[in-house]
Amino acid sequence: MKRCVLFFSILFVLASCSSSNNDDVYTPTPVSLNIPEIFALRLIDPVIPTSNPLTEEGIALGKRLFFDKRLSGDNSQACVSCHSPRKSFTDNVQFSIGIDGVPGTRNSMPLFNLAWNFNERFAWDGKELSLERQAFEPVKNPVEMHANWTQVAQKLQQDSQYPNLFLQAFGTSTIDSTLITKAIAQFERTLISGNSKFDQYLLGNIQLTTQELNGFNVFMREDKGDCFHCHGNENNPLWTDNDFHNNGLDAIFTDFGLGAVTGDPNDNGKFRTPSLRNLAFTAPYMHDGRFATLDEVINFYSEGLQNSPTIDPLMKSVNQGGVQLSAQDKADLKAFLLSLSDNDFINNPDFN
Amino acid sequence: MKKIIPFLILVLLISCSKNNDITVNPVSVQFSFNHNWQGTEVTSADFNDLKFTNENGETLSIERLRYVVSDIVFTHESGVVTTFNEHKLIDVTNDDLSFSTTNQLLPGNYTSVTIRFGLGDDYNIDGAYTDLNSANFNVPSLLGGGYHYMQFDGTYLDSNSQEQPFNYHAIRAVSITDPNNPVFQDTSFTISLGSVVVGENTTIKINADLYEWFSNPNLWDLNVLNTVLMPIFDAQVMMSANGATVFSLDQVTQ
Numbered sequence: 001m002k003r004c005v006l007f008f009s010i011l012f013v014l015a016s017c018s019s020s021n022n023d024d025v026y027t028p029t030p031v032s033l034n035i036p037e038i039f040a041l042r043l044i045d046p047v048i049p050t051s052n053p054l055t056e057e058g059i060a061l062g063k064r065l066f067f068d069k070r071l072s073g074d075n076s077q078a079c080v081s082c083h084s085p086r087k088s089f090t091d092n093v094q095f096s097i098g099i100d101g102v103p104g105t106r107n108s109m110p111l112f113n114l115a116w117n118f119n120e121r122f123a124w125d126g127k128e129l130s131l132e133r134q135a136f137e138p139v140k141n142p143v144e145m146h147a148n149w150t151q152v153a154q155k156l157q158q159d160s161q162y163p164n165l166f167l168q169a170f171g172t173s174t175i176d177s178t179l180i181t182k183a184i185a186q187f188e189r190t191l192i193s194g195n196s197k198f199d200q201y202l203l204g205n206i207q208l209t210t211q212e213l214n215g216f217n218v219f220m221r222e223d224k225g226d227c228f229h230c231h232g233n234e235n236n237p238l239w240t241d242n243d244f245h246n247n248g249l250d251a252i253f254t255d256f257g258l259g260a261v262t263g264d265p266n267d268n269g270k271f272r273t274p275s276l277r278n279l280a281f282t283a284p285y286m287h288d289g290r291f292a293t294l295d296e297v298i299n300f301y302s303e304g305l306q307n308s309p310t311i312d313p314l315m316k317s318v319n320q321g322g323v324q325l326s327a328q329d330k331a332d333l334k335a336f337l338l339s340l341s342d343n344d345f346i347n348n349p350d351f352n
Numbered sequence: 353m354k355k356i357i358p359f360l361i362l363v364l365l366i367s368c369s370k371n372n373d374i375t376v377n378p379v380s381v382q383f384s385f386n387h388n389w390q391g392t393e394v395t396s397a398d399f400n401d402l403k404f405t406n407e408n409g410e411t412l413s414i415e416r417l418r419y420v421v422s423d424i425v426f427t428h429e430s431g432v433v434t435t436f437n438e439h440k441l442i443d444v445t446n447d448d449l450s451f452s453t454t455n456q457l458l459p460g461n462y463t464s465v466t467i468r469f470g471l472g473d474d475y476n477i478d479g480a481y482t483d484l485n486s487a488n489f490n491v492p493s494l495l496g497g498g499y500h501y502m503q504f505d506g507t508y509l510d511s512n513s514q515e516q517p518f519n520y521h522a523i524r525a526v527s528i529t530d531p532n533n534p535v536f537q538d539t540s541f542t543i544s545l546g547s548v549v550v551g552e553n554t555t556i557k558i559n560a561d562l563y564e565w566f567s568n569p570n571l572w573d574l575n576v577l578n579t580v581l582m583p584i585f586d587a588q589v590m591m592s593a594n595g596a597t598v599f600s601l602d603q604v605t606q
Contacts, residue, residue, distance in 0.1 A: 314505060
């Protein structure tokens with residue numbers, strides 16, 4: 001018994017003393033997301049991977065990298081070139097032009113509320129299975145930033161400040177693509193939009209106009225707009241289901257979307273539902289930016305649907321061309337949709 | 353150090369003590385759902401294919417199927433009733449077909465176990481459940497709010513052999529003929545699973561014959577009732593009646 005007590009006593013003392021060794025280990029400062037009240041009340045927790053926790057240093061580094069043109073092959077473009085804060089982190093052209101003057105084939109997606117994409121399929125076609133992986137792709141894409149990741153890391157390694165910033169964020173001054181994309185993903189997770197006019201209405205702080213309320217009614221009625229089955233509602237204020245649908249854009253596909261990723265022909269023509277937040281800033285619309293205005297989008301759902309083998313059954317009015325909204329319904333719906341735009345988000349100094 | 357030694361001795365004595373009493377710990381119960389069409393297994397791999405024929409003769413495909421179950425009630429042989437006020441979204445499209453109860457109960461012989469399809473009125477509270485909100489399973493407030501019971505989407509061949517969509521969406525029945533005085537009817541229903549012996553690792557497997565949604569007691573004509581069913585009171589009552597024969601106990605495993 002004496003030996004047993006002695007053994008445990010020594011173990012206890014050693015364990016108590018060992019903590020002093022941790023004083024020399026630098027740890028970045030943990031950060032919690034600033035979750036909008038309406039999200040905290042109605043949604044499950046955002047997705048923060050344990051392999052890339054948010055830190056002050058990581059987010060600051062990610063922001064710096066997001067704006068740094070050295071991530072492109074010829075140092076002419078940064079992430080922000082196609083994802084402008086003032087435009088809800090997209091641009092206003094149908095297809096962004098890469099560093100070689102070549103246009104892409106998809107419209108630049110707005111970036112916000114990315115931590116609430118619960119199934120973590122990113123991009124229009126869902127090909128990126130995490131935000132970190134998504135950040136990896138545009139840098140090496142030949143029609144976008146057309147860079148070599150090894151060379152990008154070398155450029156940053158030679159910078160006078162970056163090695164120390166990576167040391168502060170990740171505990172190493174050796175820069176590589178994994179840490180670069182981790183930092184960018186951390187910054188992107190802080191891009192939170194939750195303060196639109198409609199959010200304030202839901203919190204009871206302001207009133208909507210009669211037209212906006214009528215438009216919300218059109219949005220929520222199954223026998224009118226029936227938008228809510230894919231685009232959320234007052235209890236899902238993301239205004240997207242983050243799922244993939246063929247919404248009837250084309251009878252014949254030139255872009256297979258999710259189908260090209262999964263190889264399943266049943267997924268052909270399916271694209272991720274975009275959020276309806278910030279539509280005031282994000283024209284043109286759809287995965288290929290085919291609609292220049294919100295009016296064109298509403299007209300499409302009202303009268304312009306195209307049938308195809310994979311069209312979603314929720315597009316129930318396809319054989320009538322669409323949901324056949326009146327001119328008044330269209331105007332009301334547009335007014336409601338614009339109430340989802342968040343001026344505080346695009347003017348947030350933390351993002352500019 | 354002198355103060356530590358008595359503490360360590362106490363810890364050791366507690367650790368070393370033997371207790372011959374048999375401790376019965378509460379357990380969770382797992383529920384698992386399998387789906388079939390008149391006995392032929394249906395999984396998400398069978399979706400998007402016009403391979404099913406309903407009793408009315410319409411050929412149909414399934415493209416999305418998810419439903420919520422809740423309100424699990426265990427009646428012990430002693431007569432004690434234990435109710436779990438919890439829910440789970442069963443998502444056949446994404447192969448999310450089973451769950452372990454969040455609440456726990458003591459192992460034993462239970463003469464009756466029931467689980468509810470949908471959400472009973474007392475539980476069907478608008479916006480109350482963050483998981484269902486996040487899954488976009490809500491019902492518009494102008495239809496009384498709360499949540500869908502089921503979203504069952506697909507296509508069928510109409511009398512001209514043209515492919516048409518159907519949205520067999522089950523919710524609490526509501527009549528808004530007079531929008532200022534809506535009439536509601538709780539159309540969720542209980543699924544009786546009979547007697548179950550609950551042990552440490554019990555799984556209750558439930559079969560769902562999807563054919564029954566279209567056949568019994570109401571022969572379902574998709575040419576008549578196909579989309580925009582949420583606001584149709586009588587359609588919701590019919591779905592509820594047909595649901596009574598959809599679910600049955602498959603087996604209980606320990």
